[in-house]
Amino acid sequence: AIASPPGSTDVMASTIYEQFGASSRWMPLITSGVCVVMAIFGSAIIPWMPKLLVGATVFLFAYQLFYEWMYENVRGFQPIDFAIVLIILATVVFVGFMAGIVVGILLALLLFVLRYSMISAVQGQYTLANFRSSVERAQSSNDVLDEFGGQGLVYALRGFLFFGTANAILDTIRDDAKIRTSNHKIVLLDLKRVTGIDISALNTFVQIRALCEASGVKLIYSGVGRDAKRSLLMMEAVSTEYDEPLLFSDADYAVEYMENLLLANFAPEAEASNIHEHLMRIFDKDAKKVQTLIDHMTRKEVLVSDILFEQGEPDDGFYMLEKGSMTALIGTENNGFKRVKKFAPGSLLGELSAYTAEGIRTATVIADEDSVLYHLSSESQAKLDTVDFELAASIHELVARTLASRIAYMNRRLFLEMK
Known part of the structure; x- marks a missing residue:
C-alpha cells in the first residue's frame, strides 16, 4: 500500500494518493512528518491558516460524504431505505451525531422486523389426502385415507418464529383451516426447518393448542429440537395421550400416527384381513x-x-x-x-x-x-x-x-x- 508501514495496508489512503499521482516511496515519510508536526505545533499553526482554507476543507469533506451517501451509494435503494437515510441525516444535523446513530439502528431493526414478518412461516400446508407417511398399507386402508385424509392437517414451518410470524400461523389455522367449524381430527406442526422460537411464538402455540382442543382437535409436533421441546413442554403447548406429549422426532412418524388415528376412527377393521x-x-x-x-x-x-x-x-x-x-x-x-x-x-x-x-x-x-x-x-x-x-x-x-x-x-x- 502507498504511504503505509511495512505489513500494513490503508486502502483508502492508497487510493487517494494514486488519484493524485503521488506514488513515491517518500509518501509515508512525508505523511508521517506532517502528522508529527501538526501534533506538536498544530495549535500554533492553525490560527495562522486562512479561515477560508479551513472552511473549504471542512466543506469539501462534508460534500464528499453527502455525495456518496445521498446520491452515489443509494441509487439502488428502495424508497423506504432512502427515507431512513434522510431521517438519519436530519437527526445528525439538528440533534447530533450519536442521536443519528441510535435512530438509524432503531429504524433498521424496525424495518428488519417488518420485512421478516412478511415472509410466511408456513412453508407448506397439506392434508393426509395427499401427504402420507412411508407406511405401506392395504388398498382398503388407502381408500379410507383418500376419503377422510382431509381431516388431518400438516403444516411445515420454517425460519425463526417470533411475534411477527407466529401470529400468521395462528390466523392460518383459525381462518383458512376453519378449525372451529370443520371436522378436522388432528393438526401437525413440523418444526424441522425452524431455526428458533421466541417466547411470543411459544405463547402463540399455547393459543393454537387451546383453539384446537376446544374444537376437539389434537395438536402434535415433529422435528422438534432439544431446546424447543423443553420450552413447548414447559408452556404446555402440545396435546398429550396417556399423559405423554405428542412430540415426534420426524414428520414421517407423526404422519403415521395421524393415519392410524383416522383409520381407528373410520375403519377399525380396514386392516383386519387374512x-x-x-x-x-x-x-x-x-x-x-x-x-x-x-x-x-x-x-x-x-x-x-x-x-x-x-x-x-x-x-x-x-x-x-x-x-x-x-x-x-x-x-x-x-x-x-x-x-x-x-x-x-x-x-x-x-x-x-x-x-x-x-x-x-x-x-x-x-x-x-x-x-x-x-x-x-x-x-x-x-x-x-x-x-x-x-x-x-x-x-x-x-x-x-x-x-x-x-x-x-x-x-x-x-x-x-x-x-
Whole structure:
C-alpha cells in the first residue's frame, strides 16, 4: 500500500494518493512528518491558516460524504431505505451525531422486523389426502385415507418464529383451516426447518393448542429440537395421550400416527384381513388364482424384534404380510439405521431384490410386533413361471404395481417438499 508501514495496508489512503499521482516511496515519510508536526505545533499553526482554507476543507469533506451517501451509494435503494437515510441525516444535523446513530439502528431493526414478518412461516400446508407417511398399507386402508385424509392437517414451518410470524400461523389455522367449524381430527406442526422460537411464538402455540382442543382437535409436533421441546413442554403447548406429549422426532412418524388415528376412527377393521382376503382384492376375486398362489406359499411367524432378512443378503423370494407390522431399515454412514418403509398387513416385502442385477436385499426388515407372513420362494416362483403362465404374469404385474406405487409416493413427496 502507498504511504503505509511495512505489513500494513490503508486502502483508502492508497487510493487517494494514486488519484493524485503521488506514488513515491517518500509518501509515508512525508505523511508521517506532517502528522508529527501538526501534533506538536498544530495549535500554533492553525490560527495562522486562512479561515477560508479551513472552511473549504471542512466543506469539501462534508460534500464528499453527502455525495456518496445521498446520491452515489443509494441509487439502488428502495424508497423506504432512502427515507431512513434522510431521517438519519436530519437527526445528525439538528440533534447530533450519536442521536443519528441510535435512530438509524432503531429504524433498521424496525424495518428488519417488518420485512421478516412478511415472509410466511408456513412453508407448506397439506392434508393426509395427499401427504402420507412411508407406511405401506392395504388398498382398503388407502381408500379410507383418500376419503377422510382431509381431516388431518400438516403444516411445515420454517425460519425463526417470533411475534411477527407466529401470529400468521395462528390466523392460518383459525381462518383458512376453519378449525372451529370443520371436522378436522388432528393438526401437525413440523418444526424441522425452524431455526428458533421466541417466547411470543411459544405463547402463540399455547393459543393454537387451546383453539384446537376446544374444537376437539389434537395438536402434535415433529422435528422438534432439544431446546424447543423443553420450552413447548414447559408452556404446555402440545396435546398429550396417556399423559405423554405428542412430540415426534420426524414428520414421517407423526404422519403415521395421524393415519392410524383416522383409520381407528373410520375403519377399525380396514386392516383386519387374512391372506386370502388380501389376495382376493389384489386378483379381482379370482379364487382359483388365489388358492393356487397360497398353495405355493409358506406360512411364517416372526416375533417382535426378529429380523426377517438383512441388507446385502441374497434374494430368496418375497413375502406378503398377513398380520402385524414390519419396518425396512437401511444402513447409514455413521453405522446407524434409517427407516425407509413400514409395512402394514396386505403389503409385499422383499420383491425388489429379485428384479435387480445383483439379486441382493436392499434393506434390513425387522418385526415391530409379532407378525405372520406368507413366503413365495424363488424356486416356487420359477415353478409357477412354467406351470401357470397366467398366474405368473399376475404375480409379476402385482410386483410392478407395488414398485410403481412406491415410485409414485416418492415423486409425490418430492413434489410437495419442493413447493
